[in-house]
Amino acid sequence: MKLLELHVIQTVAPSNLNRDDTGSPKDALFGGFRRARISSQSQKRAVRVAFREWPLLSEEERAxxxxxxxxxxxxxxxxxxxxxxxxxxxxxxxxxxxxxxxxxxxxxxxxxxxxxxxxxxxxxxxxxxxxxxxxxxxxxxxxxxxxxxxxxxxxxxxxxAVDLALFGRMLADRPELGVDAAAQVAHALSTHKVDREFDFYTAVDDLNPKEDTGAGMMGDVEFYSATLYRYAVVNLDQLLSNLQGDVDLAIKGLLAFLEAFALTLPSGKQNSFAAHNPPLFVAFRAGVGLPRNLATAFESPIRPTDSKPISALSVEALVKEWAKFDKVFGPLNPEWKAALTLVEAKVDHIPVKESLAELRREAEQAARKLLGG
Missing domain, CATH: 1.10.8 (Helicase, Ruva Protein; domain 3)
Structure with a gap:
């Protein structure tokens, strides 16, 4: 399988980016501990919105x-x-x-x-x-x-349509009209355990008489803050097939996905929290082989120390897990990889770039070699 993986470490301030049916931020048990969670579907939606609004793709290239x-x-x-x-x-x-x-x-x-x-x-x-x-x-x-x-x-x-090629189409009654998704997106998980918190709020009625001191309304909203591990993988052969063999469009779509996935999050409750926190670590791995979700690096929850924050420790745990799997199972063959990091952490075996633009160029070169464009 020709693939390109994305691995992201992203710390978000107090927020409720992705809610369940009760309005609570989504979570999950992992490694026996409660973790913050952002669903794969909400991340895909954020990517599609970025394709349209930034814009990364023209109208004719979207669905x-x-x-x-x-x-x-x-x-x-x-x-x-x-x-x-x-x-x-x-x-x-x-x-x-x-x-x-x-x-x-x-x-x-x-x-x-x-x-x-x-x-x-x-x-x-x-x-x-x-x-x-x-x-x-x-x-x-x-x-x-x-x-x-x-x-x-x-x-x-x-x-x-690039987003259709990436995320696929399923029609239960007409499976022959379906499109197999080229991209798989994991649920984002916090690298550490979390506890939900509550914000009690009141709203004042501006036209209240002075003698009426009560609130016009009151309520509460749940939130948490978290350092998230986010993962996605794109099957390059499937992407090319879905785009009818158009190599240039496949590479354009891949790079648009890289940028949008790295820089976007769902927008839930952002007017209340404004948790606009860019990622602190973005890495890609491209080549021929099997995909690897490295969430196992955080099966034991990360705990902060006096000398290093959770974000830096999370990056180091991720890179260590990456190296461990490479040693035991071998790297992709051939393989290209590069990373962008904003934290002080040991990233020994992955070439570090200075900007997202440089990381995109490295990914483009790898994709062209893999797809022959």
Whole structure:
């Protein structure tokens, strides 16, 4: 397997970045101790938002997750009578098994590349007559011919959308239209044990009369602070396949993922906590072999000392675990690796770079050698 791994140590101030259904920050037991946790799904969402807002990728290189595909297609079918266009769109989507409900939304939350949506709209426009020939039966997709249905299915090839190529698409009822994810993202875990804390707050009613001294409202919110270990791995062959063999786009997408994953976190309760803390250690490992999540470095929780903070001790534990696995199981073959560190810690066997830009360049060189671009 040709792969590129990312290993990140990141200390965040008091925060509640990723909540459960009760509003509490997510956690997990690991090594017998309670740890702070940030879900893989919320990290992927943060990466996708960064792709769009920074921006790291153009609109044509991104995907959208929505149940409002009917509206998205109608916007691209301007100049056609709205009722006729809506009927054609619903017939086409029903033929694909996406099942448009009475509210005009699809049964599933669909993940489609912008290119797929554009081509789907073009195909509906070209086959407007066939898709609206018999409204009575057509709403169930019965009037769509086999050839047209096949053409509609062929549009759904991923559309060279990088985030779709990275994170995949699953359609339970249409598995043949799915896309195998090229990236795997682990739940982030604190390298040390944590205890939840509570912030009791009150809000004052600005129009309260002076004699009314009570709070307008009150409540509490849970939080913790943590040094997190974050891990992700990208299957480069799968990424290239999902992007239809486009080496340059695969490398662009890989580097966008590296930057976005390293620099983003979920945004939960940030207006209350502003825990905008960049990572203190970022390393990549690229080559041919098997992936390694190094969370076992923290099975025994890190404890601070008088001379070193948890962040520095976490980096040293991570690098030690990396070296131990290399000694026992061997490194990737061939292998490229580099790190960026902002803490005073021993990083002996990994070349250290001065900036994220340098780390990106090293990763790009490794990817080009692995993918032949």
């Amino acid at each position: 959208v997750r929505t149940k409002r595909l009917v509206e998205a297609l109608l916007q691209r079918l301007s100049g056609i009578d709205e009722n006729r266009a809506r009927l054609a769109v619903e017939n086409a989507l029903n033929a694909l098994g996406f099942n448009v409900k009475d509210g005009g939304r699809t049964e599933y939350l669909l993940f489609l590349g912008e290119g797929e949506i554009a081509r789907l709209a073009d195909l509906i426009r070209e086959n407007l007559e066939a898709l609206t020939a018999n409204p009575a039966k057509g709403k169930k997709g019965a009037e769509v011919s086999g050839d047209l249905k096949k053409a509609l299915e062929n549009v759904l090839d991923g559309g060279k």
